[in-house]
Amino acid sequence: VSKEEAAKRIADGEEHVIRLKLPKDKDIKCHDIVRGNITINSDDIDDQVLLKSDGYPTYHMAVVVDDYLMKITHIVRGEEWLASTPKHVYLYEVFGWEPPIYVHLPTVLNKERKKLSKRHGDVSVDDFREKGYLPEGLINYLALVGWSPEDNEEIFSMEELIQQFTFERVSKAGGIFDKDKLDWVNGHYIRNASVEEITDMAIPYLKEAELIDDEFVKTNYEWLKILIDSVKESLSTVQESVDKVEFIFQNKVDIVEEDALETLKTEGLPDILSAIKEELDDKESISMDYAKGFMKIIQKKSGVKGKNLFMPTRAVLTGSVHGPDLVSILYLLGKENILKRIEYVENQYLNI
16 A cells, blocks of 8 residues: 555545554564574564554554653563564664563473463462462472572572572573472471461461361460471471371371271280370370370380380371371370270270
């Protein structure tokens, strides 16, 4: 369309757009910190629309003007915007403006090397927050996806990340999002957080699971701290605390694990249980100090020691041979629950 015809059609009120007319066979060059020097020929780019028929600018026009007016120095975005960059660079050129520094980050991929999507797992910050990932853990891990630190260190405080992170060490290839690695990093931050912080984070999950309520929290907060501290070292996310501590709140525990069932065959188990019942008979409660020396007392009373003492005792009280330390279990369960669990196991599994 000639300029004259275009002007006449506009004057006649015909709807129209305004495009950026690119020169023929022009190499448009820009530098990207991650990808280096990029050159695209204008013949491979369309004459983009700058103003739509309603008079409003397109994104490509608006973003360049907006970034210039806001004095943006760095454009950091996903690699899917790489194809639009020459258009933006040429707009800066025709306006006579200095272009910003460009950084196009690689796409984060799943283990199948496909782009992360909601259909195939969590992709939003809220998803991870709801599952009990700590902000420090998520930030630390995400910094490692596609970036390689000079010393191969994997745990960084926010201050260390600020000091050491550089776009120059970001890989061009898409980083793989490894949930197992995220869990490991997050577990590190959980272990190093205060028991108060993790307890406060765990309480909403315990409430949601209907293990506790507000009144319980008010009257048993110190007890809850000991409970969470007993499993804190084994957590990858705070949400996992529900499964880890649920057995404490149950009236009875069924023993289904093969290893736990096997320990019930321990020759001295009846003597162990008799010793526990005898020892607790005249006790009103179990203090933490008393719990610390409890198993030594049972060892002397029953004549059983070592793993033949500890493993079956743990299985009877928790239904598993794994879990929190026995001292914490004894204190957290208390006298009445311990005796109830012994009675249940004797009736259901030992026929005593």
